[in-house]
Amino acid sequence: xxxxxxxxxxxxxxxxxxxxxxxxxxxxxxxxxxxxxxxxxxxxxxxxxxxxxxxxxxxxxxxxxxxxxxxxxxxxxxxxxxxxxxxxxxxxxxxxxxxxxxxxxxxxxxxxxxxxxxxxxxxxxxxxxxxxxxxxxxxxxxxxxxxxxxxxxxxxxxxxxxxxxxxxxxxxxxxxxxxxxxxxxxxxxxxxxxxxxxxxxxxxxxxxxxxxxxxxxxxxxxxxxxxxxxxxxxxxxxxxxxxxxxxxxxxxxxxxxxxxxxxxxxxxxxxxxxxxxxxxxxxxxxxxxxxxxxxxxxxxxxxxxxxxxxxxxxxxxxxxxxxxxxxxxxxxxxxxxxxxxxxxxxxxxxxxxxxxxxxxxxxxxxxxxxxxxxxxxxxxxxx
Numbered sequence: 001x002x003x004x005x006x007x008x009x010x011x012x013x014x015x016x017x018x019x020x021x022x023x024x025x026x027x028x029x030x031x032x033x034x035x036x037x038x039x040x041x042x043x044x045x046x047x048x049x050x051x052x053x054x055x056x057x058x059x060x061x062x063x064x065x066x067x068x069x070x071x072x073x074x075x076x077x078x079x080x081x082x083x084x085x086x087x088x089x090x091x092x093x094x095x096x097x098x099x100x101x102x103x104x105x106x107x108x109x110x111x112x113x114x115x116x117x118x119x120x121x122x123x124x125x126x127x128x129x130x131x132x133x134x135x136x137x138x139x140x141x142x143x144x145x146x147x148x149x150x151x152x153x154x155x156x157x158x159x160x161x162x163x164x165x166x167x168x169x170x171x172x173x174x175x176x177x178x179x180x181x182x183x184x185x186x187x188x189x190x191x192x193x194x195x196x197x198x199x200x201x202x203x204x205x206x207x208x209x210x211x212x213x214x215x216x217x218x219x220x221x222x223x224x225x226x227x228x229x230x231x232x233x234x235x236x237x238x239x240x241x242x243x244x245x246x247x248x249x250x251x252x253x254x255x256x257x258x259x260x261x262x263x264x265x266x267x268x269x270x271x272x273x274x275x276x277x278x279x280x281x282x283x284x285x286x287x288x289x290x291x292x293x294x295x296x297x298x299x300x301x302x303x304x305x306x307x308x309x310x311x312x313x314x315x316x317x318x319x320x321x322x323x324x325x326x327x328x329x330x331x332x333x334x335x336x337x338x339x340x341x342x343x344x345x346x347x348x349x350x351x352x353x354x355x356x357x358x359x360x361x362x363x364x365x366x367x368x369x370x371x372x373x374x375x376x377x378x379x380x381x382x383x
Contacts (some may be wrong), residue, residue: 013081014366017297021346026334029077032298032362033107034084034311036228037099038064039303041088043117044162047196047223049230050088051162064303065322067095067102072327073305074106082211084358087312088303089369090114091123097130104138111143115192118173119166125176132184143186147219148173150191152202153209160198174213181216188216195246196223196236203246207253217265219272220250221357222279227314228302240262240284247276255377263378270377271361274370279355289354295319295342297362299333307332309345312354317341 016102040050054060065073083103090096091114103109112135116124128146135142148170151160157167177189192207193199210218222243223236230328238246251273258266268298281289297310307323308314319338325331330340343354364370 001145014249014297017366020296021291021293025240026219027296027338027342029080029330029333030297030299031080032082032084032358033080033109033301034086034298034358035099036086036300036302037090037093037096038088040092041117042088042092042119042163043089043166046162046198047194047229047234047236049234053230054088061159065305067098069305069323069327070099071102071106073301073322073329074102076327076329077107078329080107081110083112085112085114086300087115089117089119091116091120091127096127097134100131101134101138104135104142108139109142111145111149113145113147115147115149116173116294117161117163117164117166118170121169121172121176124173124318125180126233128177128187129180132176132180132187134149135186136184140186143188145188145190145217146177147190147192147217148177150193150206150210150218151196151199153205156202174215178214190215190217190219192218193220194223194241195220195238197238198236199223200238200242200246204249207250217268219357220247220276222355224285224312224354226312226356226358227316228300228308228311237283240280243283244277244280247280251276258377266378267374270374271364273377274364274373275355275357275360277373278360278370282355285355290370292352292359293362293366294345294356294359295338296346297366298359307338309341310354310356310359312356313341313345319346 013028013031016025019025020027037059040054041212043051045051100112103112118124131144135144149161150170151157154167155169157165174189181187181189191210195203225232225234225237254269254273258269261269277290298310300308300311302308307319308320309317309319319341320332320335322329322332364374
């Protein structure tokens with residue numbers, strides 16, 4: 001099935017999500033699935049404590065979902081559109097290519113995306129090549145995007161990521177991936193910056209350097225306090241004024257880049273431009289600016305089988321564990337607990353608000369005024 005054909009599935013599903021949010025329909029299956037394949041990680045990032053927790057409790061890896069459990073779970077989920085692989089560090093799972101094969105077989109996504117800390121260039125290259133060959137055999141229309149983390153230039157990157165030598169390995173990883181891209185058009189190589197209190201002062205330098213990397217995309221998201229990352233007491237999120245000053249520069253660079261891109265890429269980048277404006281308002285007004293569809297359009301599954309509406313609420317508002325429902329996603333998705341969590345997220349009076357990028361993109365697709373701004377950026381922005 002071609003990428004365009006899969007994209008055409010979105011229309012009726014998006015209508016179903018809107019009806020589900022106002023209580024007229026049970027929640028359809030999610031269009032965007034994030035699966036943290038492992039919580040193992042070698043990084044000690046200043047914005048995330050997953051790597052630290054892994055070092056403190058390495059034995060927890062033994063309790064992660066095994067490949068046969070993953071197959072049962074994927075089979076019960078059915079078709080989706082976006083499949084986001086997350087971690088920890090995803091490439092620490094040796095069976096990552098097999099997980100992708102199962103996703104292609106049962107979820108049939110149009111886009112598969114994974115980040116990486118870029119600390120194991122040779123392994124990342126080998127695993128990516130295996131994944132690309134599986135995609136070419138099983139689903140040639142599926143796009144595979146990989147986004148190494150890029151928080152600053154040189155030693156400053158190492159300080160933020162907590163591992164000496166990470167910068168050199170990042171550059172090596174990008175070089176290896178770009179070589180693969182020449183022979184595999186389904187591969188899209190990007191970089192991503194987490195804008196935090198540690199990286200924001202270097203952002204102009206970081207953006208300038210990104211132009212030299214010959215990558216397909218360069219995106220940013222704001223650092224957040226997430227239950228998933230065990231960083232709820234860490235001062236990592238920039239204030240609204242500081243973020244706005246930094247992101248306006250980033251937006252100007254994005255608009256300039258859009259001028260030479262094909263339409264599909266311009267649509268994607270335009271959504272990000274709307275997202276950046278949304279983040280400013282959320283940080284400043286401390287409320288959910290547009291309706292949130294967490295737990296309806298999106299779901300996050302952690303390495304142990306817990307279903308979360310999002311990575312922000314995570315452990316604090318789990319819908320339940322897939323193992324307790326005999327890997328029957330539908331039964332868990334429509335369980336009493338899942339409905340309660342969904343009602344909490346959908347309550348416009350609740351204090352829940354965040355600029356989580358993955359969820360915000362879906363929220364934008366489901367919000368007509370935001371989509372008008374998306375198309376305005378594409379067709380009527382200043383050249």
